[in-house]
Amino acid sequence: MGNQRIRPIRVLIAKPGLDGHDRGAKVVARGLRDAGMEVIYTGLRQTPDQIVTVAIEEDVDTVGISILSGAHMTLVPEILRLLKERGGENILVYVGGIIPDSDAEILKKMGVIEVFGPGTSLDVIRDAIIKHLKRS
Amino acid sequence: MDIVKKIFYRDRYALSKAISIIENREDGYLDILKDIYKNTGKSHVIGITGPPGVGKSTLIAELAQEFVSQGKYVGIIAIDPTSPFSGGAILGDRIRMNDLELNKNVFIRSMATRGGIGGIATTTRNIIRLMEGFQMDVIIVETVGTGQADVDIINVAETVAVVLSPNLGDDIQTLKAGMLEIGDIFIINKIDIEGADEAIAYLENMISIAKYPYKEWMPVVIGTSALKKMGIKELVDAIYQHKKNLSASKGIPKRNERVLQYEMEGIIYDEFMNRMRYMMEHDPETKELMTEVYNKNIDPYTASQKILEKVIDKNKFNGK
Numbered sequence: 001m002g003n004q005r006i007r008p009i010r011v012l013i014a015k016p017g018l019d020g021h022d023r024g025a026k027v028v029a030r031g032l033r034d035a036g037m038e039v040i041y042t043g044l045r046q047t048p049d050q051i052v053t054v055a056i057e058e059d060v061d062t063v064g065i066s067i068l069s070g071a072h073m074t075l076v077p078e079i080l081r082l083l084k085e086r087g088g089e090n091i092l093v094y095v096g097g098i099i100p101d102s103d104a105e106i107l108k109k110m111g112v113i114e115v116f117g118p119g120t121s122l123d124v125i126r127d128a129i130i131k132h133l134k135r136s
Numbered sequence: 137m138d139i140v141k142k143i144f145y146r147d148r149y150a151l152s153k154a155i156s157i158i159e160n161r162e163d164g165y166l167d168i169l170k171d172i173y174k175n176t177g178k179s180h181v182i183g184i185t186g187p188p189g190v191g192k193s194t195l196i197a198e199l200a201q202e203f204v205s206q207g208k209y210v211g212i213i214a215i216d217p218t219s220p221f222s223g224g225a226i227l228g229d230r231i232r233m234n235d236l237e238l239n240k241n242v243f244i245r246s247m248a249t250r251g252g253i254g255g256i257a258t259t260t261r262n263i264i265r266l267m268e269g270f271q272m273d274v275i276i277v278e279t280v281g282t283g284q285a286d287v288d289i290i291n292v293a294e295t296v297a298v299v300l301s302p303n304l305g306d307d308i309q310t311l312k313a314g315m316l317e318i319g320d321i322f323i324i325n326k327i328d329i330e331g332a333d334e335a336i337a338y339l340e341n342m343i344s345i346a347k348y349p350y351k352e353w354m355p356v357v358i359g360t361s362a363l364k365k366m367g368i369k370e371l372v373d374a375i376y377q378h379k380k381n382l383s384a385s386k387g388i389p390k391r392n393e394r395v396l397q398y399e400m401e402g403i404i405y406d407e408f409m410n411r412m413r414y415m416m417e418h419d420p421e422t423k424e425l426m427t428e429v430y431n432k433n434i435d436p437y438t439a440s441q442k443i444l445e446k447v448i449d450k451n452k453f454n455g456k
């Protein structure tokens with residue numbers, strides 16, 4: 001018999017690096033919950049190793065990385081590398097924060113699906129996740 | 137190697153994937169459960185329940201550290217409520233468990249209730265099976281924490297600990313009767329704040345007059361501070377003592393029978409609901425019957441009876 005249950009999209013909202021507040025991350029988490037997703041939130045100052053460990057353990061569909069500290073060019077590639085190394089290459093990675101366009105382009109070439117600037121509406125984020133998950 | 141064998145050899149990736157298959161009731165989930173059953177039954181399942189914010193997650197992290205320091209493998213299932221409106225959930229218990237994240241002897245999985253109403257999800261018992269199949273020594277389940285209706289935990293755990301804190305104020309006095317009866321161990325957490333002694337004394341008094349269902353064990357009250365790492369060893373000792381007492385008596389078989397019954401009811405219920413929905417939506421004869429009911433050619437009670445017979449009759453049910 002066909003699968004009657006709808007599988008909710010599982011998202012990890014991760015906050016690597018040293019920046020000390022997570023208001024934005026929490027707003028996104030709530031917004032995605034209200035869009036019917038299961039959102040795992042693990043708090044501040046997560047290392048790439050921790051983020052990837054949690055992503056695999058929780059079998060998430062996507063990871064949203066929120067970075068304000070400016071360390072995105074070291075943290076994000078490391079997360080992408082570890083995901084690939086540990087069988088998480090199908091997990092879609094999004095980045096949110098203050099990211100210069102030139103860096104955003106490089107990150108996308110490395111495999112990040114989308115980069116969201118500050119103030120991106122929740123609808124845009126939600127739609128991007130749904131659209132890309134359907135395709136993959 | 138098949139997935140059950142991989143899980144037996146403690147492949148974390150395989151465990152994670154299998155949990156999703158079970159949780160989503162994906163095709164083949166029953167085959168995994170059937171296959172893994174032979175490897176299960178050796179883990180000590182501990183339920184942690186109690187009102188919001190009393191420190192359940194923080195305490196579980198400390199408990200897990202203590203078990204790990206004794207060389208044990210620990211599985212943690214942390215459950216949060218699914219929003220009835222959106223179907224989404226925020227799973228935030230891991231925030232308190234950051235220090236365990238890179239520990240290779242600990243596996244944490246967050247779950248949403250997805251419609252389960254007794255403080256756990258309907259698939260939680262099955263996920264515990266998977267963790268048993270992983271040869272976890274200890275499996276700790278954190279219930280939703282509404283503090284009142286989390287009674288299903290007694291259907292999946294051998295030892296149930298109810299966590300409270302001194303600053304619950306009047307809440308501690310209005311403790312719903314159910315809470316007092318499900319606890320094998322009561323914990324006053326946050327003894328580092330004011331009012332701990334009073335809370336412990338009050339609780340001990342409540343317990344002495346409450347009806348606890350097992351003769352082999354009298355519930356104990358333990359004071360802890362998860363924040364200051366106080367009372368954790370005492371708590372672990374009490375948990376071991378509880379299991380020991382129950383094993384020595386007839387308590388454990390009785391509990392395991394209840395756990396087994398609950399699990400089987402869950403599987404039958406799920407299968408039944410799936411079949412029923414399938415029939416209602418896809419079976420021409422059933423749809424025809426519904427039209428007849430709608431046109432008042434047959435009453436809904438007779439029709440329901442007919443559908444019921446067809447749902448449970450394997451020869452008549454042809455939803456694959």
Ligand SMILES: Nc1nc2c(ncn2[C@@H]2O[C@H](COP(=O)(O)OP(=O)(O)OP(=O)(O)O)[C@@H](O)[C@H]2O)c(=O)[nH]1
Nearest residue numbers: 187188189190191192193194232281326361362363
């Ligand atoms: N003072 C003090 N605070 C504590 C203690 N244990 C936990 N807390 C704090 O209590 C708050 C809630 O802790 P959690 O572990 O998230 O509580 P919980 O019961 O899991 O909460 P929910 O899952 O939301 O129901 C946090 O701010 C903790 O730091 C303790 O022993 N003493």
Ligand SMILES: [Mg+2]
Nearest residue numbers: 192193229278
């Ligand atoms: Mg919690």
